[in-house]
Amino acid sequence: MKTEVLKSIKKTEEEYRLMIEKASAEREQIIANARVEADNQIAKAASVAEEYKKKRLTDARNEAAKKHSLILEEGRKQAESLRSKGNKRQKEAVSLLIERFKERVHVTA
DSSP: OHHHHHHHHHHHHHHHHHHHHHHHHHHHHHHHHHHHHHHHHHHHHHHHHHHHHHHHHHHHHHHHHHHHHHHHHHHHHHHHHHHHHHHHTHHHHHHHHHHHHHHHHHHHO
C-alpha cells in the first residue's frame, strides 16, 4: 500500500513537473513572440515616421518654392513700377540736369 501511494505521489510529481516545464516553454514562446511582434511594430512605426518626415520635407520645400516665386514676382513688379515711374519723369529729370549744368557752367565762366 505504501509503495502504491509512493508511486502515485511520484507519478503525480512527474505530471506536475511536466506541466510546469510545458507551461515554462509556452511562457518562453509567448515572450519570444511578443518580442518579435514588438520589433515588427517598432520597425513599422519607424517606417511610417520616415515616410511622414519625407512628406513634410517635400511639403516644406514646395511651400518654400512657392514663397520664393511670389517674392521674385513681387520684386519684378516693384522694379517694373519703378522703371515706369522713372521713364515717365525722365524728360523732366534730363531737362533739370541740363539746366543745372548750364547754371554751373555760367557761374564758373
